[in-house]
Amino acid sequence: MFAKIREPDSIETYIESPEKLKKLYKRVLFVVSLSQIFGGAGLAAGVTVGALLAQQMLGTDAYAGLPVALLTLGSACAAFLVGKLSQSRGRRIGLSTGFIVGGLGAVGVVIAAMVNSVLLLFASLLFYGAGTATNLQARYAGTDLASTKQRATAISTTMMMTTFGAVAGPNLVGVMGNVATSMGIPSLAGPFILSAAAFIFAGIVLFMMLRPDPLHIANKIAAYQQQNGKSTSSDTQKADNKKGLAVGATVMVLTQIVMVAVMTMTPVHMQHHGYDMADVGLVIGFHVAAMYLPSLFTGILVDKIGRTAMSIAAGVILLLAGLFAAFAPNDSLLMLIIALSLLGLGWNFGLISGTAQVVDSTEPSTRAKTQGKLDVLIALAGASGGALSGMVVASASYDVLALGGGLLALLLIPVVIWSKKSN
Template structure:
């Protein structure tokens, strides 16, 4: 313990060493995000198709998305609390390992044809999604205010490599699974299990010293130097937390709802599993790849402007998805790419707002709590999407999503007036 305190003191007293540590944290988190991105892609791409196959109906096709998103809500809370108490290393490692175990459970469920085990495993698998999102905060722990959005975007853009590769490996992993008499739709979950466990191992081995514990030590050192007590979160800080949370919650509902039912919509109109993988690959690429540019824009143009841009982009995505000809893969790619881009704008601007409004002493706990609401919002979007499509159409779902995204604009205006 004394050795740890001595190391932390070295970073506190040496700005240059702290700067190098900040770069190391970004590198380690980014590396874990490559694997984490590959892990989350399986559930997104084939989760709905797997449920449709095992249950024999479209009405519950949105349930897998709801389950692993609901699971991610519980995991976000636990990972946030673990991170606050023991540091990012312990919290994030635990979440990724749990996600990997959930993916293994999905594979076993398909082998024994157990719907109960499938749903339970998807719930646990959601821990990987939550952890993948929470990892974005780790990069900001040692960043100053002018670097925060860029730090978020750096870790997120690395997710692209795994997240885009995942859906495009659907057919390959399906054939690989069949070699072992595993149903082809369970194949991508083999990739998820390996990827999530690898992400957890990378963080556990390489994320030393822990960035959040180091940020807390710096905060304590600054308090000691000034002989004062750091102020608690003020009313205006709470407003910042509220607006950041609302932006991320609304964008999550719209994105998850439309994304979840796109594979089912495509299969109904004769598109192959490979085509589904390509469309979802473009969508996930648009969720993460623009992050570096988005991060710079959020830092330069401002959190508010980019939040409004998120609402407008999601509206365009909803309208395009609603009126795209069912046989036009190109327009579906554009629509789902816009959907990913709008989510990207909302997540980075909202996350930056949350980081701006919290202190290291409470940051991970607040972030974990907010991610719970984001996950619950996604679960609601996933569950309702199947019901809406079963009772109406994919067009109706897309229009509802586009209109809902417009709520971001009055929320932003209210915040600016307040």
């Protein structure tokens, strides 16, 4: 009640003082970035050992892609719910709830490994996916108060901070495995202990510190501008917005399918060729670093040279990743590192350029809900890639999977060229 009484005065202050609004924008970026450090660490378990844990519990490779498929399916449901909750209650409530649910899911995975329950494992992975969805949706929070020329940079700033946790996580696989063993828990469940703590802490950071809520401020500012004739929305602009949403969604969906499919089966592929968990952690660490570390420069490039050029670059880089992975000698750790690094970089380019396009094409009054719906498509794309990846490798080979993913990524080029010609 107190917040509702104070908010109108606060809104007027931000409207009248661009300097104070700029200060709030920077504070929001800091808080979201802080949560992303912990959220990034929470991602590590599902990415690095999810497939291996399922392989161990099921005794077959054919369904090793199911963990990623399930957590991304859970991510799809969570993306919709977090987006809807954020639209009605603000980013603070939506994002903090999503992270905490993801943390509880990670706890469930640990329990499932202890009691050797495949059913509980699968159910828990669905909830764990909420943390993944929330970590991805947090990138939007930084754009609520950003100008058009700052949006990609804002997205990339929060994503870059994810690097610190996301790179540390895979490299702590061995350590957390030892910790789990010392507690009488299967070693492959160890990274999920880290995930539980990281996701829950990320949720607490957002709940305690994301005040005032940036989406509420953005909505009030947009309403004020409309009332004072400073904002218009013509039929042409609405048509362009629909086209922008379609293109942005396509870019993100295709990059997600390719990245998840190849990434999911890389640890299994490596294990079959004699690599140990330290090698797997190293390769995935480089991959995750390439997903997030270049973000700040990517955002600047997207804002400077445009969404279209960077989307095309994403397709080309993902093709190169597929070629390196497909033709790498089985005993070459370096080639796998290069392939997975390129895979992460291509995903980075595609996600940031696609996200910027989506933010450009939405209004604050419906932004969070629309973003949540689009992230459902991204999550479902990841679920499809994860589920099919194991089947492709079981029926053909890892090389076929990698090469097919690279060729699929080339579809980005005609899509963005079509959007350019249509304008």
